[in-house]
Amino acid sequence: MIEEELSAMAAELSGKLSRVRKSFVLQVSPEKVKDACQHVSQLDGYYHLSTVTGADMGDKISVMYHFWKGKEFVTVEADVPKSDRHLPSISSELPSALLYEAEVKDLLGVVFDGNPLMGTRLLLPDIYPEDAPPPLTKEADPEKIRKMMELE
Amino acid sequence: MSEEEKERREVGAGLMEYSPENLVPFGPVHPSLKEPEYFKLILEGEKIVEVHPRIGYVHRGIERAAQDRTWVKNIYLFERICGICSFAHSLAYTEGTESLTEFQIPVRAKYLRVLIAELERIHSHLLWLGLVGYWTGFDTLFMWIWKDREHVLDLLEAITGNRVHKSFSTLGGVRKDLTPALVSKLEEETKFITERVKYYETLVHSEETLVSRTRGVGRLTKEIAERLCPVGPLLRCSGIDRDVRKEDPYAAYEFIQPEVKTSNAGDIESLLSIRLAEVTDSCRMISEALDRLPEGPVRVPFPRIIPRGDAFFHVEAPRGELFYFIRSNGTPKPERVKIRTPTLANLLTAAEMLKGRPLADVPVVLTGIDPCFGCMDRVTVIDVDKSKKWSVSGEELRVYGIEYYRRGAGKR
Amino acid sequence: MQLLQLLVFPGLTFFVWIAFAFEWLERKTAARMQGRVGPMIAGPFGLLQPVADFLKLASKEQIIPKHSEKFVLTWGPPLYFAAPAIGIIFIPVIGNESIIGHPLDLLFVLFVLAFSTLMASLLGYSAAGRYSTIAVGRLVVQYTSYEIPLILSVISPAILAGNLSLGGIVSAQSNYWFILSAPIGFAVFIIASLAELEKPPFDIPSAKTEIVGGWMTDFSGNALAYVKLTKNLSYVFLSALAVTLFLGGPNGPVLFHQIILQYVMNTIYFMVKLFSVGFLIFVVKTALARIRIDQAAELFWTILTPLSLAQLGLVILLR
Numbered sequence: 001m002i003e004e005e006l007s008a009m010a011a012e013l014s015g016k017l018s019r020v021r022k023s024f025v026l027q028v029s030p031e032k033v034k035d036a037c038q039h040v041s042q043l044d045g046y047y048h049l050s051t052v053t054g055a056d057m058g059d060k061i062s063v064m065y066h067f068w069k070g071k072e073f074v075t076v077e078a079d080v081p082k083s084d085r086h087l088p089s090i091s092s093e094l095p096s097a098l099l100y101e102a103e104v105k106d107l108l109g110v111v112f113d114g115n116p117l118m119g120t121r122l123l124l125p126d127i128y129p130e131d132a133p134p135p136l137t138k139e140a141d142p143e144k145i146r147k148m149m150e151l152e
Numbered sequence: 153m154s155e156e157e158k159e160r161r162e163v164g165a166g167l168m169e170y171s172p173e174n175l176v177p178f179g180p181v182h183p184s185l186k187e188p189e190y191f192k193l194i195l196e197g198e199k200i201v202e203v204h205p206r207i208g209y210v211h212r213g214i215e216r217a218a219q220d221r222t223w224v225k226n227i228y229l230f231e232r233i234c235g236i237c238s239f240a241h242s243l244a245y246t247e248g249t250e251s252l253t254e255f256q257i258p259v260r261a262k263y264l265r266v267l268i269a270e271l272e273r274i275h276s277h278l279l280w281l282g283l284v285g286y287w288t289g290f291d292t293l294f295m296w297i298w299k300d301r302e303h304v305l306d307l308l309e310a311i312t313g314n315r316v317h318k319s320f321s322t323l324g325g326v327r328k329d330l331t332p333a334l335v336s337k338l339e340e341e342t343k344f345i346t347e348r349v350k351y352y353e354t355l356v357h358s359e360e361t362l363v364s365r366t367r368g369v370g371r372l373t374k375e376i377a378e379r380l381c382p383v384g385p386l387l388r389c390s391g392i393d394r395d396v397r398k399e400d401p402y403a404a405y406e407f408i409q410p411e412v413k414t415s416n417a418g419d420i421e422s423l424l425s426i427r428l429a430e431v432t433d434s435c436r437m438i439s440e441a442l443d444r445l446p447e448g449p450v451r452v453p454f455p456r457i458i459p460r461g462d463a464f465f466h467v468e469a470p471r472g473e474l475f476y477f478i479r480s481n482g483t484p485k486p487e488r489v490k491i492r493t494p495t496l497a498n499l500l501t502a503a504e505m506l507k508g509r510p511l512a513d514v515p516v517v518l519t520g521i522d523p524c525f526g527c528m529d530r531v532t533v534i535d536v537d538k539s540k541k542w543s544v545s546g547e548e549l550r551v552y553g554i555e556y557y558r559r560g561a562g563k564r
Numbered sequence: 565m566q567l568l569q570l571l572v573f574p575g576l577t578f579f580v581w582i583a584f585a586f587e588w589l590e591r592k593t594a595a596r597m598q599g600r601v602g603p604m605i606a607g608p609f610g611l612l613q614p615v616a617d618f619l620k621l622a623s624k625e626q627i628i629p630k631h632s633e634k635f636v637l638t639w640g641p642p643l644y645f646a647a648p649a650i651g652i653i654f655i656p657v658i659g660n661e662s663i664i665g666h667p668l669d670l671l672f673v674l675f676v677l678a679f680s681t682l683m684a685s686l687l688g689y690s691a692a693g694r695y696s697t698i699a700v701g702r703l704v705v706q707y708t709s710y711e712i713p714l715i716l717s718v719i720s721p722a723i724l725a726g727n728l729s730l731g732g733i734v735s736a737q738s739n740y741w742f743i744l745s746a747p748i749g750f751a752v753f754i755i756a757s758l759a760e761l762e763k764p765p766f767d768i769p770s771a772k773t774e775i776v777g778g779w780m781t782d783f784s785g786n787a788l789a790y791v792k793l794t795k796n797l798s799y800v801f802l803s804a805l806a807v808t809l810f811l812g813g814p815n816g817p818v819l820f821h822q823i824i825l826q827y828v829m830n831t832i833y834f835m836v837k838l839f840s841v842g843f844l845i846f847v848v849k850t851a852l853a854r855i856r857i858d859q860a861a862e863l864f865w866t867i868l869t870p871l872s873l874a875q876l877g878l879v880i881l882l883r
Contacts, residue, residue: 020461020462020463020464021251021463023464025462047378047379047381048381048394049381050381050466050473050475050492050497051475051477051490051492051496051497053477053488053490053492054490055477055479055487055488055490056488064477066464066475066477068400068466068473069399070399070400071399071400073464075464094379095379095380095500096379096380096381096497096500098500099496099499099500100492100496103496107215121208122205122206122207122208123207123208123211124208124211125208125211135213135216136215136216140216177694182776183772183773183776195698285853286773287773288773288853288854289764289765289767289771289773289853289854290764290852290853290854291594291598291850292594292597292598292850292851293853294598295598295599295600296598296599299599359852359853361764361765361852361853361854361855362853364855364856364859365853365854365855365856510856510857510858511698511774511775512768512771512774512856512857513856514774515773515774
């Protein structure tokens with residue numbers, strides 16, 4: 001049932017649907033994230049956004065939106081290239097994503113356009129240098145960042 | 153712009169604008185917060201207009217640190233995210249990791265995991281309940297409940313060997329088994345707790361001053377809850393009956409089912425009754441688990457290398473849905489572990505519930521979500537302390553301390 | 565001789581020691597009710613703990629906030645202390661007359677009560693902190709709520725005695741205590757005293773989980789020690805006032821012809837009543853949670869004011 005709906009959605013958004021054990025992963029391109037999330041959240045009972053995850057996968061950052069109902073998760077996944085870390089924010093449609101997006105921005109440097117919290121820091125301390133790589137990326141070397149902080 | 157859209161925008165839009173004259177700081181250090189966290193409250197007289205959270209005062213860089221540790225070592229790391237629901241973290245991590253493999257965990261171990269998880273829920277809910285007494289200026293309730301909570305902590309110590317960081321769940325099962333003496337002690341204590349909770353249930357609905365501080369305070373509607381996605385008792389007090397234990401059973405919850413209590417009131421009083429009902433229910437589940445506890449081993453050997461794959465796993469921690477995303481790349485270390493603790497999910501809802509309330513309601517509402525800031529802030533790598541090295545030994549600290557005071561004395 | 569009486573017994577020193585004893589009793593009562601043990605190290609049964617706390621706090625450094633009004637912050641605490649210290653010497657302890665009795669001293673005592681709240685709000689404002697500013701707002705709202713029931717309940721014994729002096733009211737109670745004909749007045753007086761003393765359920769201006777230390781947030785060291793002592797002294801002052809107005813003051817069941825013995829017995833009677841009233845307040849305060857400021861105002865205006873008015877009418881009819 002849900003699988004059919006999701007595969008129809010995947011076809012419409014030219015995405016790719018795959019199954020990970022009892023969960024579904026819907027891979028879409030970055031500009032279609034907003035549509036995909038909105039569609040998924042309007043499925044019956046899938047309004048609960050569990051969280052937004054970011055993971056550094058080398059040359060790209062994959063951002064995942066996990067929706068939960070019953071025994072399944074439906075995950076919308078988009079890969080953001082490291083050279084251009086921008087994604088449309090879904091917070092105007094799904095306000096629960098506000099803080100999750102701000103967390104991903106703080107830790108991986110992905111800017112969600114349209115999120116009102118992008119101008120400030122939610123988690124990182126104020127003394128974290130602006131030009132240092134975000135702490136959860138693979139380039140972030142704790143020793144180097146310490147040096148940058150001591151120069152200030 | 154339609155009316156609905158306007159309202160949608162308001163949830164986040166006002167978050168950054170405020171006038172400094174009306175700002176009242178609530179934290180980072182405040183008598184009603186047990187952990188450092190900062191909330192900017194914008195007031196009009198006594199009325200709250202805006203709440204801006206600034207989290208991150210207890211960052212320890214745990215998600216990053218997990219990438220450099222082996223799968224087994226990470227159990228002990230994640231357990232240290234939170235002192236109150238430490239078992240929920242290790243449970244979510246171990247079950248999530250186990251779901252990546254084909255290994256079957258002994259059924260007895262699953263039952264024992266449920267047992268400890270429910271004991272932890274009792275102690276966490278009692279802790280919160282006592283704190284409600286403290287926040288409303290009712291110190292007597294606080295003292296009484298915390299005294300009863302000691303019984304649960306003693307039980308946890310007797311079973312797992314530790315009061316706080318229990319390290320009970322491990323990859324492939326649990327570390328210790330129950331002895332017959334412990335079983336009878338457990339039965340006795342759960343009876344005691346059930347009786348005390350019955351008394352508290354009448355107390356929180358009949359003590360006039362307490363009722364006047366909790367009834368009608370908060371008002372979380374189903375619509376707001378569906379939009380802001382809170383979890384746990386906060387979600388259930390708005391009338392949505394979602395409980396991970398029931399909907400997506402893990403460990404032995406498919407055999408021992410919880411009764412999910414909901415309420416439509418959405419205020420602090422209904423949160424009180426939901427949490428108290430959950431304590432009673434946990435007591436029932438513990439005695440049920442003890443009755444049906446199967447024989448057998450409690451642990452099987454587990455490989456050091458986890459096959460490649462993603463796991464989305466969540467458990468019902470005392471505060472609500474605790475989400476773990478685990479990505480393995482087929483090495484002895486995880487590629488990425490993302491943790492979303494219940495408090496982060498509930499924070500926005502608490503801020504929403506506070507709008508329009510008087511200042512006196514801040515401690516009750518803000519902490520009504522049972523916040524655990526240590527859980528919420530865990531991700532940053534950089535330590536604010538500017539000492540020369542990453543790890544400072546005791547000797548260096550001593551030298552640093554002497555140096556510090558010598559400098560201080562010289563200035564004077 | 566009168567100066568010695570004023571300063572030592574039954575004057576200031578005597579009441580300051582009672583204030584310390586009150587704090588000990590308060591802490592011990594609360595602790596026993598909450599399943600704890602309370603102070604037990606300093607002195608027998610921890611009796612000297614409040615004294616030790618006072619001395620320690622008084623010997624600490626006082627930090628004066630940068631933006632505060634330094635003059636008020638320095639000289640305010642002694643003035644604040646003076647309010648109950650002066651009021652309390654009008655209370656008759658050893659006989660029907662206090663040391664410096666006056667035909668209109670009830671009015672002066674009421675003025676002292678108002679002055680003490682005024683000083684508290686002045687001190688809170690001069691500290692210029694955000695928490696203390698909010699606390700003073702709450703303090704003033706609370707004051708305007710409880711002041712009228714408090715004064716109305718004080719008028720009842722004055723009418724019954726036909727006298728505006730504390731000594732006169734005590735003498736009029738030699739046959740029966742006014743609590744018998746003005747029980748509601750006594751109850752209202754105790755509730756209003758809880759509000760005046762900022763004790764639960766009316767500890768709204770000093771609610772620590774909301775506004776940290778209330779109007780005392782920015783006080784430290786010596787000043788804080790005196791502010792705390794003043795609060796304890798106000799405790800004694802209000803309990804003593806309740807004893808004087810409603811419980812017959814130092815009057816007792818047995819009369820003695822020897823004057824010294826009579827003095828001693830009067831003092832004992834007075835102390836027993838004083839500690840009973842104090843104990844009553846401690847028990848009530850430990851058993852209740854804090855209410856909100858709007859709820860407090862509602863309680864005083866809609867319930868206690870009409871009640872005390874009804875009591876007043878009843879007393880006028882009785883007379």
